Amino acid sequence: MNVGIRNREAHASILKMRIDRKKCCYCGGCVGACPLNALELWETELVVDEDKCTDCGICVKCCPVGAIEAD
Amino acid sequence: MKIKDNVDVLVVGAGPAGSIAARVLAENNVDVLVLDKKQEIGTPKRCAEGIHSNVLDTVGLKPDPLWVVNETLGAIIYSPSEKKVEINFNDVGIGGYILERKIFEKHLAIDAITSGARYAIKTMALGVIKENGKITGVKAEHMGEEIKIRSKIVIAADGVDSKIAKSAGLNTTNRLEDYESGFQYEMAGLKNINFKYLHLFFGSEVAPIGYVWIFPKIKNTANVGVGILSSRSTPEKNAKYYLDKFIEDHPDIFEDASPIEINAGGVPVSSSIDTFVMDGLMVVGDAAQIVNPLHGGGIRLAMNSAKIAAEVSVNALKENDFSSSRLYEYERIWEETDGVRVKKLLKVRAFLEKLNDKDFERLADILGAKDIINLSNANYKFLFRLLLTKAPKLLPLAKKFLV
Structure with missing residues (x-):
């Protein structure tokens, strides 16, 4: 099981959104709502492309299990 | 390969x-x-996993016991105060099936x-x-x-x-206003519900702009799920929160039940x-x-x-x-x-979204099974006459969204 962020080290300082890998059900609901195509769901891996993500918070709102958090 | x-x-x-x-x-x-x-x-x-026979007819499929695990006779719709409206599929000439998807x-x-x-x-x-x-x-x-x-x-x-x-x-991209956030447990050990019916629960406290479903599968199992409009979801009060609350509020059905599967997902309703x-x-x-x-x-x-x-x-x-x-x-x-x-159904959706729990109670009083089937088939002309005589307060809303 893996929830990843591309270029994770750089990410930590830029983006506020975080995915809780213990809650994520890999349903892809957030992927379908992301207006910037910044999320990608593999079988058991949800990847955020930090170059595309703008911290808009839409994925935070629609996650059915509250697995995406933002400060 | x-x-x-x-x-x-x-x-x-x-x-x-x-x-x-x-x-x-x-x-x-x-x-x-x-x-x-x-x-x-x-x-x-x-x-x-709940479908009706038209789903299979569309693409020339016959129900096969290899993937149909239950046949349903109808649906029971529950108002916010759990007033029941029962629909029998036989009356409207369709069959109900539960798939093993x-x-x-x-x-x-x-x-x-x-x-x-x-x-x-x-x-x-x-x-x-x-x-x-x-x-x-x-x-x-x-x-x-x-x-x-x-x-x-x-x-x-x-x-x-x-x-x-x-x-x-x-x-x-799905807009949050046109996107349901869904969460479901497939559960075993349910009791005190009719396993030959689909059960649909409505109410702003049950599922804001959505509903809770219980779709029975084999033995005492069922898919128990919720869809809420994503724009009404918050990190604290999300789809899972509403489903867990519903289960807690219905010990008569769920006190001996446990999930055997967790499902989630987004549903476009544009x-x-x-x-x-x-x-x-x-x-x-x-x-x-x-x-x-x-x-x-x-x-x-x-x-x-x-x-x-x-x-x-x-x-x-x-x-x-x-x-x-x-x-x-x-x-x-x-x-x-x-x-x-689909475009007509979107109008029905827009109308229903504007109703509060009291309006839903009134509709549960005046809508019969045939009326609900008609609404779900986007045949809503009858509604104007019905509202005019039995719920005139809702008429302006119906005119705004359904004309």
Whole structure:
């Protein structure tokens, strides 16, 4: 099981959104709502492309299990 | 196994839409390959598994005990105060079935493969190949290896988290106002409910702009789920919160029950994306947001859109014309058939969204089973007369949204 962020080290300082890998059900609901195509769901891996993500918070709102958090 | 690198039609996604498209194409001797990122077709499910007989009729399927695990006689709708309205499917000439979706999807794939289609699973489509503005194939990854597959037509059947249509340049993003956030437990050990009926619970405290469902499967199991409008969801009060609360509030049904599976997902409830076609590309099913906007059911509309797209592909291949104007025939046929009903259903949805719990109680008093079936079929003309005599306060709202 893996929830990843591309270029994770750089990410930590830029983006506020975080995915809780213990809650994520890999349903892809957030992927379908992301207006910037910044999320990608593999079988058991949800990847955020930090170059595309703008911290808009839409994925935070629609996650059915509250697995995406933002400060 | 070697994956073909050149085919006539490349279908991305082996759900009901993708496999129906593949079967129809293969039956017409079209060279078709289906890609799916999952290593097991049908898993994990993102589905409540309740369908009616029209779903199968649409694509010429007969209910098969291999994938139909329960037959339902009707549905019971519960108002916010749990007043019941019972609908009997027999009265309206339909049959009710509960699928084992994982097996159902596998059988659709088996049928397509038997007809001559080829499948490549654990193969993630990364994006389209675009040349001179035309879609000429797909880049994909199979077990760590990047591959390119060329095709004359790509059919994007890659679901709600579709990447293919987006990578081609179509806007398939779901707006939170048109997107249900869903969460479901498949549970065993339920009691005190009728296992031959679908159960649907409404109310702003139960599910804001949505509903809770109990769809019974085998023995004492059922899919117990909730859909709420994403714009009403918060990190604290999300779909899972509402379902857990519902279960806690109904110990009579759930005190001995435990989940055997957790499912989640987003459900488009818009009236579809703006356009379904580009040069060399067609988008079907959830990826095109072709879903019943009233109840969120998607299987029938998805399979029918795929069937239309596949039939248009067969003719386009014969004419060797894969331009958007040729493929547009698919969009036109859809708009003239299912599209008409979906647009009306969206109006019904807009009307119902404006009602408060008190209005729902009133509707539960005055709507009969036939009326609810009529509403769910987008036949709402009767409502004006009914509201005029029995709930005149709701008439302006009905006029605003349903005219």
